[in-house]
Amino acid sequence: MATQVTPSAPARESADGLAPQGIVPKGKVHWNYVAPELMESAIRRNEGRLADMGPFVAVTSPHTGRSPNDKFVVKEPASEADVDWGKVNQPISAEHWATLKADVQQYLNGLDELFVQDLYCGADPATRLSVRYVLPNAWHASFVRNMFIRPDIAELAAFAPNFTVYHAPEMQADPARHGTRTGTFIVLNLEERAILIGGTRYAGELKKAMFTVMNYLLPKQGVLSMHCSANIGPAGDTALFFGLSGTGKTTLSADPERNLIGDDEHGWSPEGTFNFEGGCYAKAINLSAEGEPDIYATTQMFGTILENVVLNEPSRTVDFANQSITENTRASYPLHYIKNHVPSGRGGHPKNVVFLTADAFGVLPPIARLTPEQAMYYFLSGYTAKVAGTERGVTEPQATFSACFGAVFLVWHPTKYAEMLGELLKEHGSQVWLVNTGWSGGAYGVGRRMKLSYTRAMVRAALDGALEGTEFTTDPVFGLHLPKWVPDVPGEVLDPRGTWADASEYDAQARKLAGMFQENIKKFGSAVSPAILAAGPKG
Numbered sequence: 001m002a003t004q005v006t007p008s009a010p011a012r013e014s015a016d017g018l019a020p021q022g023i024v025p026k027g028k029v030h031w032n033y034v035a036p037e038l039m040e041s042a043i044r045r046n047e048g049r050l051a052d053m054g055p056f057v058a059v060t061s062p063h064t065g066r067s068p069n070d071k072f073v074v075k076e077p078a079s080e081a082d083v084d085w086g087k088v089n090q091p092i093s094a095e096h097w098a099t100l101k102a103d104v105q106q107y108l109n110g111l112d113e114l115f116v117q118d119l120y121c122g123a124d125p126a127t128r129l130s131v132r133y134v135l136p137n138a139w140h141a142s143f144v145r146n147m148f149i150r151p152d153i154a155e156l157a158a159f160a161p162n163f164t165v166y167h168a169p170e171m172q173a174d175p176a177r178h179g180t181r182t183g184t185f186i187v188l189n190l191e192e193r194a195i196l197i198g199g200t201r202y203a204g205e206l207k208k209a210m211f212t213v214m215n216y217l218l219p220k221q222g223v224l225s226m227h228c229s230a231n232i233g234p235a236g237d238t239a240l241f242f243g244l245s246g247t248g249k250t251t252l253s254a255d256p257e258r259n260l261i262g263d264d265e266h267g268w269s270p271e272g273t274f275n276f277e278g279g280c281y282a283k284a285i286n287l288s289a290e291g292e293p294d295i296y297a298t299t300q301m302f303g304t305i306l307e308n309v310v311l312n313e314p315s316r317t318v319d320f321a322n323q324s325i326t327e328n329t330r331a332s333y334p335l336h337y338i339k340n341h342v343p344s345g346r347g348g349h350p351k352n353v354v355f356l357t358a359d360a361f362g363v364l365p366p367i368a369r370l371t372p373e374q375a376m377y378y379f380l381s382g383y384t385a386k387v388a389g390t391e392r393g394v395t396e397p398q399a400t401f402s403a404c405f406g407a408v409f410l411v412w413h414p415t416k417y418a419e420m421l422g423e424l425l426k427e428h429g430s431q432v433w434l435v436n437t438g439w440s441g442g443a444y445g446v447g448r449r450m451k452l453s454y455t456r457a458m459v460r461a462a463l464d465g466a467l468e469g470t471e472f473t474t475d476p477v478f479g480l481h482l483p484k485w486v487p488d489v490p491g492e493v494l495d496p497r498g499t500w501a502d503a504s505e506y507d508a509q510a511r512k513l514a515g516m517f518q519e520n521i522k523k524f525g526s527a528v529s530p531a532i533l534a535a536g537p538k539g
Contacts, residue, residue, distance in 0.1 A: 011157040018116070021134060021164050022105045027112040032156050033141065035303040038115070041138035045113075048139055052316045054302030055331075057309060058139050060201040063184070064308050064326035066208060067200055068408050070184040078191040079216070084413040096179030097189055097196075103178070104196050107171045108134060115141035118159040119148035121210050123345030124267065124274040127221055131210065132161035140167060143203040143305050146332045148210075149278035149345065163213065167206065168198035190216055190411075203307060203332065207281060208409060211265045214276055216411035224268040224420040227406030229253035230261040230275070230347055238273055238347035239463050240266070242405040243356030244384045248437040250282045251452070252356070252459055254294045254338060261342045262335065268349075268424055275345035280338070284309060284329040287320040291452060294340075298333040305332040349428040352463050355405070359438035360385035360397035362447040363510045365496050366489075367458040368434045368480035369472060372425060373535035375432035379404060380418050380524060380532075381517055385438065397444050399513065401520040415527040433462045434480060441499040443509060450493075457488040477510045478537045514538065 012032040018025065030041065039056055042048060048058040072092035073083055083089050108114060115135045122128030131148065135141045151159060172183030180187075184199030186209055195209045211227070218225040228242040229249045234257070243249040250263040262275030263282065282295050284306065289296045298304050299318065307330040310322035323329070335341045355378050357364060370378065382402040403414035410417065425432065437455050441447035461467050461483075472481040473495075482494060492498055500506040514537035521528060521536060 010153050012153060013157070014118070014159060015157065018134065020161075021132065021166070022101075023108055023114070023134060025109055025111070025114050027114065029114045029116060030138075030141075031116050032118055032153070033115065033138070035142060035145065038138045038142040038145065039302070041115070042142065045138060047137055049311070050316070051306060051309075051311055051318055053300040055299055055304040055306050056139060056142065057306045057311060057318075058201075058203075059308055059325065060203065061308070061325060063200040063202040065202060065328045066204055066408075067184045067186065067202075070181055070199070071186040071212075072180070072188070073411070074187065074189040074191070076189070076191045082216070082220075083411055088408055089411060092179050092187060097187060100173060100178040100180070100185065100187060100196055101166070101194070104166050104168050104171065104198060107168050108136065108166065111136050117141050117144050118156055118161060119144060119150060119278075121148055121163070121214065122267065122274065122276050123149060124269060124271070127218060127223055127267065127269065129163045129210070129213070129217075130159060130161045131163045131165060132159075133165045133167065133206070135167040137169065139305060140169070140203055140206065142303070143332050144206050146279040146303070146305060146334050147207050147277050147281060163193045163195075163210075165195045165197065165206065165209065168196070169201045171198040173199060188212060203305070204281065204330070207277075211276065212409050212411060214265070214267070215409055218267050219412055219416060219420065222270070224417065224424060226266050226268060226421075227264070227404065227409060228266055229263045230266050230273055230350070231255060231258040232261060232342060232347050233258045233463060236348065237351040237463065238349065239352045239354065240273070240350045241354045241356060242379070244382065244400065244402055244405055245283065247356035247358045247384055248452075248455065249356055250280065250295065251292055252354075252455065254292065255456070255460070256294065256340065257460070258463075259340045259342045260335070260338050261345060261347045272346060272348045273350060274347070275335075277335070278345070279332060279334045282331045284320055284331045285323055285327055287331070294338050295331070298337040299331050301333065301337055303334065304337065306330070307332070349424075350430050353425070353430050353432045354459060354462070355379065355432065355434045357384045357434065357436050357438065359383075359436045359513075360444040361399075361509050361513050362439040362441065362443040362500070363496060363506070363513045364434070364436040364438070364478070365475065365480060365482045366436050366440065366450055366454065366493060367462065367486065368475070368482050369467070370432040370434055370480070371535060372422065372432075373531050374479065375425060376418055376422050376532045377521070377535045378434055379421060380414060380528065381520060382407065383517065399516045399520075413527070415524060431462075435459060440493060440496060442501070447499070454489050454493060458486050461486050476538075477514050479535065
């Protein structure tokens with residue numbers, strides 16, 4: 001009987017080791033482990049638990065969301081003139097950076113184990129980054145492996161990183177020594193092409209820090225970076241979905257009738273659109289097999305990371321309605337866990353662009369067609385609303401305006417991204433739609449949240465061309481163009497004013513929200529053209 005010979009495993013370690021990263025570890029380094037190895041390590045290290053069906057559950061308390069007030073950008077000559085300095089891009093000195101980096105390297109050097117993941121950020125080979133993550137935890141390594149594009153194993157020995165992320169979640173910065181605000185830090189050095197993250201276990205920082213980097217580098221190369229999801233229809237038409245957290249960006253792009261390019265971060269280049277990532281990071285609160293079957297299915301798979309969910313005992317099934325740890329529960333999974341994904345992560349120029357908002361004031365229409373000028377106005381506004389009860393002291397809906405639907409991740413001034421989008425929309429003739437996934441028939445507490453089935457039907461009609469011959473009316477306050485008919489949607493739902501019991505109350509609420517838009521747009525000053533200003537609500 002012939003003896004089976006196991007072929008030698010391909011090298012997964014860089015020939016230079018971690019010396020280019022200034023890391024001289026005392027402990028063992030695990031290079032480019034795949035999902036089973038990472039899960040074995042995470043369980044061995046007691047980093048979390050396995051839930052029923054195999055997903056890994058991690059708890060990141062006390063940080064269960066991003067820490068935007070602890071994010072800094074190093075002020076250095078190469079990028080200083082480009083950065084829109086302020087609350088979003090807080091400056092930190094090169095001297096403080098050098099001290100913090102040395103202390104992070106020393107911290108990582110002293111650990112018994114390190115995990116390294118070499119990954120690509122960007123599906124377009126012409127502009128992608130080769131990113132090396134150096135991490136102390138196996139589950140965080142599994143998270144970034146889910147979220148970014150995984151090279152073939154044969155590529156790893158020759159992998160040459162042009163960006164490095166140092167992760168030290170258990171290390172606390174010293175504000176006096178390091179120039180930080182607290183012990184938590186997310187510090188970007190655009191010249192050195194490196195990021196330091198520490199003082200927080202929340203995995204989303206590992207993803208969003210790289211999005212911020214792409215928001216800086218891509219516009220310098222003539223590519224628009226976008227906080228949006230994207231998919232492709234049966235006719236090969238690409239659609240983009242912009243929206244802040246909770247507006248339905250991930251849910252609506254995961255359409256069984258269309259193929260998913262990605263759920264969160266994309267670029268629009270002269271060749272078309274492309275995903276930055278190789279995975280998805282979906283909100284998991286109240287997730288159900290009936291409401292979001294494709295996303296729910298991923299939470300029943302080995303390799304998925306679930307953050308801050310609560311398990312039923314002893315079955316270890318997930319209680320998706322339980323928000324005792326946080327409302328911001330999350331699921332991280334590779335893109336190919338969605339069966340109708342686009343393996344290349346790339347699509348054409350978008351035929352349709354959808355702006356999503358969850359209007360808790362109950363004023364905006366469930367769907368409206370925008371003119372090019374209105375598209376620019378609502379893109380710069382980036383509106384959604386918090387509902388009463390989500391924060392202490394919030395007793396009525398609160399408007400949230402986030403420029404370009406992602407102000408906290410922008411590096412350049414927002415008008416740079418808006419100008420690029422406007423030029424691309426004009427060049428490729430893309431139609432823009434505003435879709436309200438929020439409240440109808442009254443504000444939060446009186447009205448009801450728009451049915452997901454209605455929203456899906458409206459979006460589908462917009463994307464497949466069913467609304468092209470439909471009659472539209474014009475909203476007198478917001479100037480938006482509302483279809484009078486949408487397949488599979490009751491006609492009375494389409495006119496928001498008609499859904500209110502008291503039309504005069506609607507009018508007052510509409511004027512109130514219009515005033516908020518008008519006040520917000522003032523912060524851009526003369527950078528907004530008169531034509532775009534005129535496209536806003538009249539109040």
